[in-house]
Amino acid sequence: MTRIGGTWQNWGRSASVKPIRVERPRTPExxxxxxxxxxxxxxxxxxxxxxxxxxxxxxxxxxxxxxxDLQGLVSADxxxxxxxxxxxxxLHRIPGLLAPYGLAMENLGDIDRQSISGAISxxxxxxxxxxxxxxxxxxxxxxxxxxxxxxxxDETSNAExxxxxxxxxxxxGIIVEVTLQCVPAYVMSAVDEPAPLDDVLATLAERVExxxxxxxxxxxxxxxxxxxxxxxLPESTRREPLPAVGKWVDETLLSNGVYRVVCAxxxxxxxxxxxxxxxxxxxxxxxxxxxxxxRVLTQSRTVRFREMEYALPxxxxxxxxxxxxxxxxxxxxxxxxxxxxxxxxxxxxWLSTAYGRASGxxxxxxxWRADPTAYFEAVExxxxxxxxxxxxxxxxxxxxxxxxxxxxxFDDFTALxxxxxxxxxxxxxxxxxxxxx
Numbered sequence: 001m002t003r004i005g006g007t008w009q010n011w012g013r014s015a016s017v018k019p020i021r022v023e024r025p026r027t028p029e030x031x032x033x034x035x036x037x038x039x040x041x042x043x044x045x046x047x048x049x050x051x052x053x054x055x056x057x058x059x060x061x062x063x064x065x066x067x068x069d070l071q072g073l074v075s076a077d078x079x080x081x082x083x084x085x086x087x088x089x090x091l092h093r094i095p096g097l098l099a100p101y102g103l104a105m106e107n108l109g110d111i112d113r114q115s116i117s118g119a120i121s122x123x124x125x126x127x128x129x130x131x132x133x134x135x136x137x138x139x140x141x142x143x144x145x146x147x148x149x150x151x152x153x154d155e156t157s158n159a160e161x162x163x164x165x166x167x168x169x170x171x172x173g174i175i176v177e178v179t180l181q182c183v184p185a186y187v188m189s190a191v192d193e194p195a196p197l198d199d200v201l202a203t204l205a206e207r208v209e210x211x212x213x214x215x216x217x218x219x220x221x222x223x224x225x226x227x228x229x230x231x232x233l234p235e236s237t238r239r240e241p242l243p244a245v246g247k248w249v250d251e252t253l254l255s256n257g258v259y260r261v262v263c264a265x266x267x268x269x270x271x272x273x274x275x276x277x278x279x280x281x282x283x284x285x286x287x288x289x290x291x292x293x294x295r296v297l298t299q300s301r302t303v304r305f306r307e308m309e310y311a312l313p314x315x316x317x318x319x320x321x322x323x324x325x326x327x328x329x330x331x332x333x334x335x336x337x338x339x340x341x342x343x344x345x346x347x348x349x350w351l352s353t354a355y356g357r358a359s360g361x362x363x364x365x366x367x368w369r370a371d372p373t374a375y376f377e378a379v380e381x382x383x384x385x386x387x388x389x390x391x392x393x394x395x396x397x398x399x400x401x402x403x404x405x406x407x408x409x410f411d412d413f414t415a416l417x418x419x420x421x422x423x424x425x426x427x428x429x430x431x432x433x434x435x436x437x
Contacts, residue, residue: 010054044063054306081182126344132354136349140162169431169435187239189290308364342361355408
């Protein structure tokens with residue numbers, strides 16, 4: 001997230017706004033005062049975290065609340081694993097906050113720059129057939145409502161609201177605290193290796209089942225899948241992290257530095273993209289290491305991009321992937337970013353992309369200076385034909401009418417929104433589109 005003059009823009013440079021007012025509350029009570037003031041002046045109000053959503057979900061044309069100062073640990077109980085964090089706490093800070101208690105988050109996505117409230121509110125997820133998205137780790141939260149009141153939601157207070165509020169799109173109120181169910185700290189053994197794409201697709205179900213966490217990347221214009229499989233181990237396991245120099249060469253020099261130059265050059269000379277992609281799969285993605293969970297699950301990504309991701313019934317992943325593969329070949333597109341495939345356990349969060357079904361995710365990306373429209377719209381049609389649900393924080397074109405068909409509890413969520421925010425103080429154009437006005 002950046003703010004240039006009076007204009008806020010997200011990390012992917014796909015959304016921006018010039019708010020009427022910007023406030024930086026430092027406490028939950030500060031958020032409460034800001035919401036009350038906004039409502040009294042007839043303004044909408046929205047919180048922004050790190051700006052890592054590609055959609056306009058955080059755009060705040062009225063009062064923008066920057067939660068950069070609302071970070072830190074509120075409480076932690078090593079015995080129960082329950083941890084309460086201020087809503088603006090960045091994911092990359094959480095491991096350090098949990099370490100003194102011998103705890104860790106159960107799972108993480110592959111980027112850790114987001115705030116905890118932004119990550120759960122948009123449906124951020126990692127991979128692993130036995131693990132849900134980050135919102136499934138939420139056992140409680142506190143909202144500031146449109147009436148300027150604190151609303152606690154957990155197993156003893158308003159428990160029936162938790163499946164809605166834990167993944168609420170920012171539509172129900174401003175989250176000020178999040179309580180997570182954490183697990184004992186653990187180590188992960190990771191194997192990153194290339195494999196023939198056809199073999200991976202033919203044995204995908206077995207590969208997903210065989211690892212605690214499995215995913216793969218495919219660079220268009222190649223016949224290789226870069227697979228990543230990870231096994232959870234006790235914290236006492238001997239760690240064998242990546243050598244510092246090798247990690248720098250792989251992740252900083254090649255995956256970010258050189259890659260940024262090639263992506264930029266590919267906008268001028270698209271023909272360089274296929275040979276570079278073929279070179280990339282020979283230079284990266286072949287390593288083994290064992291390290292603390294957060295160091296294995298997350299990675300640094302500094303090349304700016306835009307992304308669309310759809311969740312599919314797990315049995316539809318391979319045919320949908322094959323259709324994307326064929327589409328790129330038929331159109332003759334030169335696609336510089338890989339296609340990413342991940343997996344998640346079904347869950348009970350009303351607006352979760354994995355609600356009620358084990359899911360596989362297919363994500364497509366474009367360099368931020370490239371126009372993604374044609375590629376994303378064509379891929380989106382494939383995803384819809386295969387029962388897809390779009391990630392709330394990533395680019396898509398669906399409206400409330402089409403989303404209602406894909407979420408059994410959609411009307412229950414909008415009814416709760418009507419009750420908590422009848423005057424739409426937390427609305428913006430994106431929420432009007434996906435939830436109705």
